[in-house]
Amino acid sequence: MSGKPAASGARRRAASDGRLASLLLFLPPALLLFTVFVVLPIGEAAWYSGFNWNGFGSPTRWIGFDNYRFVFDSRGFGTAFRNNLLIIAVSLVIQLPLALTLALMLADKFRGSVALRMLFFLPYVLAEVATGLIFSFIYDGNYGLLASIYRTFGAEAPHLLASTQTSMLAILVVVVWKYFGFHMMLFIAALQGMDRNLVEAARIDGASRWQVLRYVVIPLLYPTIRLSVFFAVVGSLQLFDLVMPLTRGGPADSSNTMVSFLYIHGVSRMRVGYGSAIGVILFVICVTFAITYKRWFMRDE
């Protein structure tokens, strides 16, 4: 009886004694790294975006919001922004339904289902740069696979990546190739964690396959679908590594994404103010999307 409060008192003292010292040991490395390499640069991007600066010395030529005006006035950035929207659209309209269909087919184990899952997931694990190079071989007008298909039909081989009309289309195919497996795996994980009794109950009640899918399985998948949409949009906004080996944003800035536009027109020419302004715009888009989406669609999670 009397030992109990004493023990808990000792316990509390022991806990509070070590607590502060431990916090001072555990937290600073993460806080320091994160602040120096993530948070400060974001703040500095906002600051630098007010200057005309090539990165040498310190920024002195303050030009206010002119960099933002230059960005919005350039033809290239508008195209890049539209391309990002196009990537988002293809991800949502083609990629996610494809991933969901495949997940529904492959969630149950049968001969070859695990092998197919792994095959479909494999492109996601490969580096974007290698993927881009593989497809620039496939699209190559002289040696590529597509060119040889055209030749067997006696047609002139197109140079898909060299035309402003088709460069973006060619990239979109690679985007689907590379990322549908990732979403498929998310859906498979969700399907496997699903309560099968609900499906069976619906079957016993006489629901058809389609009705079960439409009214039981898909609603149960909503949290995962919402998450998948979130990943698809945020990923689409970041796309860069695939674009560089395929087209470097060309021809004539037709296949840039916002990040490749930032790299080509800001980083490689060290236009720090201009590039930072693009970075800030991208930051605002990403954060606005993330916060709005979480508030509206992912409140329950």
Next chain:
Amino acid sequence: MNDTSIAGRRPLDLVLVYKVLFLALVAAFVAVPLLATLLGGFKTLGELRTNPFGLPQTWEWQNYTDILLSKRYWQLLWNSFVIGSFTVVLTLIVASMAAFAFAHIHFFGSSMLLSYLTMGLLFPAATAILPLFIKVRDLGLLDNYFGVILPQVAFSLAMSILLLRRFFKDLPHELLEAALVDGCSYFAFFRHVTLPLSRPILATVGTITFVHSWNSYLMPLVMLNSEQLYPWPLGIMIYQGEFSSEWHLILAFITLTLLPTILLFIFAQKHIVAGLTAGAVKG
């Protein structure tokens, strides 16, 4: 009776046929580019043009052996390996310490600090790449492995801390309380109890971080100048530039650089998928 059962089965079989056809189509869509790359590396340039799909008439092993015997190839893999390993080790140390504090030590402002650290999930590293370049330059880390490693660690902290914290929280808290009463320090408990118990999640976070680092392109592109320091995604772009349309060599080079990735994928597949789905639950 017999008739109805056959009639009942026939549409089902048709569904099965469509299903198999569809799966075969998607499988071909994924596999053909990969197989064409692998096989293309065994062909001559002339054959690549006339016979891009089929098996090579004569297997040009030399395309591959020349690359395997070059210093360049191994240098690229070594650079990627060094950058990846340091990124993983630093991420695991720093993230697990912070995650432990958030999981087990109650303190004022804990949830605010956690939101601060996980803000990194919301935006890509590219948004601040120019100021980041200037920071790394001012710290004297430009053209140095650590100019790539430290920002990569910083950007991987958010997801790593979230995953680790959730795992740590599931470990019995009473164990820690008992240990503290017995005079054990938080750090000793973390070091001798939490970490050994957390091997699965550490492996998962480590694998994911390694794959990210191994494949990363933008950060090394901006932070490194010397070709001797280039990781393989940068090196392969240079190689492709040099050999512009000698696709048989480029394809062999791509295949050989993808080999470690694919081996890692085969061995660590469980951890990669686990991390993906665990990360997904929280977002």
